[in-house]
Amino acid sequence: MLTEPGDGRGVRRTPEGFELRSGDGTVYGVDLVDGVFRPDNPALARHCRGRTVLALVSPTVDRLYGADLRGYLGHWLPADRWSVQVIPTGEDNKTLATADLVCGYAKAAAVDRRGLMLAVGGGITADIVGFAASMYNRGIAHIKVNTTLIGQVDVGVGVKTGVNGHGSKNLLGAYHPAVASLNDPAFLRTLPAREIRCGLAEILKVAVIRDAELFATLERHPRLFQPGSARPETERRVVEDAMRLMMQELCSNLREHDLARLVDFGHTFSPVIEVASGYRIGHGEAVAIDMAVSSHIATLAGRLTPERRDRLVDTVQRLGLPVFDPEVCTGPLLRQALERAWLHRGRRLNLVVPTAIGAAGFLHDYDEVPDSMVATALAELAARSGNAAGSLSGASLA
Ligand SMILES: NC(=O)c1ccc[n+]([C@@H]2O[C@H](COP(=O)([O-])OP(=O)(O)OC[C@H]3O[C@@H](n4cnc5c(N)ncnc54)[C@H](O)[C@@H]3O)[C@@H](O)[C@H]2O)c1
Ligand SMILES: O=C(CO)[C@@H](O)[C@H](O)[C@H](O)[C@H](O)COP(=O)(O)O
Numbered sequence: 001m002l003t004e005p006g007d008g009r010g011v012r013r014t015p016e017g018f019e020l021r022s023g024d025g026t027v028y029g030v031d032l033v034d035g036v037f038r039p040d041n042p043a044l045a046r047h048c049r050g051r052t053v054l055a056l057v058s059p060t061v062d063r064l065y066g067a068d069l070r071g072y073l074g075h076w077l078p079a080d081r082w083s084v085q086v087i088p089t090g091e092d093n094k095t096l097a098t099a100d101l102v103c104g105y106a107k108a109a110a111v112d113r114r115g116l117m118l119a120v121g122g123g124i125t126a127d128i129v130g131f132a133a134s135m136y137n138r139g140i141a142h143i144k145v146n147t148t149l150i151g152q153v154d155v156g157v158g159v160k161t162g163v164n165g166h167g168s169k170n171l172l173g174a175y176h177p178a179v180a181s182l183n184d185p186a187f188l189r190t191l192p193a194r195e196i197r198c199g200l201a202e203i204l205k206v207a208v209i210r211d212a213e214l215f216a217t218l219e220r221h222p223r224l225f226q227p228g229s230a231r232p233e234t235e236r237r238v239v240e241d242a243m244r245l246m247m248q249e250l251c252s253n254l255r256e257h258d259l260a261r262l263v264d265f266g267h268t269f270s271p272v273i274e275v276a277s278g279y280r281i282g283h284g285e286a287v288a289i290d291m292a293v294s295s296h297i298a299t300l301a302g303r304l305t306p307e308r309r310d311r312l313v314d315t316v317q318r319l320g321l322p323v324f325d326p327e328v329c330t331g332p333l334l335r336q337a338l339e340r341a342w343l344h345r346g347r348r349l350n351l352v353v354p355t356a357i358g359a360a361g362f363l364h365d366y367d368e369v370p371d372s373m374v375a376t377a378l379a380e381l382a383a384r385s386g387n388a389a390g391s392l393s394g395a396s397l398a
């Protein structure tokens with residue numbers, strides 16, 4: 001058992017990956033599976049046999065992997081017990097309407113209460129399909145085959161599903177554990193560099209709050225997973241460490257009875273940043289900016305030394321991620337984000353602040369983060385990224 005031995009609760013290593021057993025009886029596995037769509041590989045099929053399966057893919061994933069997926073399902077299931085539908089991706093399509101569209105496809109495919117929805121894609125596909133599965137027939141099983149780095153290290157290890165709504169990120173959703181989460185490293189080979197960087201942001205998040213060694217690996221190898229990186233062993237270990245650390249963080253608080261969560265690091269300002277940018281700024285990029293702002297606030301609040309703050313923010317930039325964006329990094333918008341977070345967390349701010357590389361704490365109270373502190377943090381980051389008032393240069397994410 002990787003976490004405190006007790007009544008079997010915790011996260012343990014399995015031959016395929018990891019298994020989480022939470023105190024509320026939730027049990028699920030997160031597996032690394034080489035060749036997941038190889039017809040002789042039973043890893044996915046073992047969960048599908050005897051069931052009616054509706055697979056959902058994004059257009060890009062269908063183009064790249066749709067033939068393999070259809071060949072695999074055709075090999076293991078009768079023709080009338082499986083189907084594949086393409087659904088849109090992108091935050092603008094991560095909506096209740098798209099989740100309802102999936103439910104309509106399930107009805108048309110005669111998916112019954114013992115049926116199964118199969119999300120093959122990144123986090124947006126998984127969030128939409130998982131939420132649809134939580135609603136369809138009052139809840140049916142679903143499987144995540146995660147094809148992005150964010151999907152494999154973050155979306156695939158938790159129980160959150162959901163869609164955007166009423167101008168807010170992830171406003172509508174459900175805790176709905178998948179019956180399986182399968183992660184084939186080969187999918188990452190076709191992932192665009194920007195999507196890789198977004199996944200590295202979520203890995204950096206969990207490294208900062210939990211694991212100085214994982215942080216040092218990213219600091220030493222900022223081009224991991226990028227073309228030419230040629231470090232497959234390091235990459236596999238980084239994915240496994242990130243999976244394990246996130247599962248250990250989630251295990252005892254899977255359905256967030258405690259709203260002070262270290263995995264919220266990078267997720268206080270980021271939801272508002274994503275929405276205010278019209279989703280020009282991706283999830284991982286917004287998390288990166290949030291981590292930089294939160295680190296500067298940590299130092300201003302006396303919780304993090306300037307040297308450790310600079311080491312952290314330097315690494316965000318070395319990974320090719322933004323630390324500032326002139327359009328959305330404004331005092332009023334970040335104040336709006338703090339107010340949203342305060343409501344999202346039961347009228348407590350619970351801003352996660354790094355206290356060292358590999359450790360973090362909280363600024364629990366809203367009043368601990370005055371406008372002056374936010375303004376100073378933004379001015380420091382604007383100067384660092386060449387966006388100080390009057391300068392023409394500066395990082396642009398477009
Ligand atoms: N549920 C959770 O716990 C959780 C955790 C973290 C993030 N999220 C959510 O995840 C979303 C971001 O996830 P994402 O970045 O994976 O989004 P995504 O699903 O939109 O995938 C990103 C893009 O990459 C493409 N793609 C997917 N796999 C590919 C591959 N192997 N090769 C080439 N292209 C590929 C997709 O078609 C898409 O265009 C956000 O909405 C965020 O809120 C959820
Ligand atoms: O982005 C997500 C979940 O959507 C994760 O990376 C992140 O660590 C945490 O789950 C955050 O708590 C974000 O949660 P939420 O705002 O999506 O509910």
Ligand SMILES: [Zn+2]
Binds near residue numbers: 154202283287
């Ligand atoms: Zn996230």
